[in-house]
Amino acid sequence: MKLGIIGFPGSGKTTLFNALTGQNLSVGVVGEQQKGANIGVAAVPDERLDxxxxxxxxxxxxxxxxxxxxxxxxxxxxxxxxxxEFLSNIRPADALMHVVRCFEHPVYG
Incomplete structure (x- = not known):
């Protein structure tokens, strides 16, 4: 399954991505346009399968x-x-996760 993470800048997309995949990518610089997508895989362990x-x-x-x-x-x-590029990376996703910022951001408010 492939899930795309989308949302406004500073909403916590990369922070969520890091938590789900166990990676430690740096979050984007505020106000700077990032290019490309981060891709990571998370295993789904299942004791029943074992x-x-x-x-x-x-x-x-x-x-x-x-x-x-x-x-x-x-x-x-x-x-x-x-x-x-955004569309080409997101289009193959089976579902989208929309991250909504629910906190005050120093730049975006």
């Missing part, structure tokens, strides 16, 4: 995984190429 693997004596058990795409926000009036 149990079934033991019962049926399977040498290899493959757990589910979720791929997260932390997409940089495209500013209004930004370059057309960035908008196209």
């Amino acid at each position: 149990f079934l693997g033991k019962v049926y004596k399977k040498p290899k058990v493959i757990h589910a995984s979720v791929q997260f795409v932390d997409q940089a926000f495209v500013k209004e009036g930004g370059k057309k190429e960035l908008g196209e």
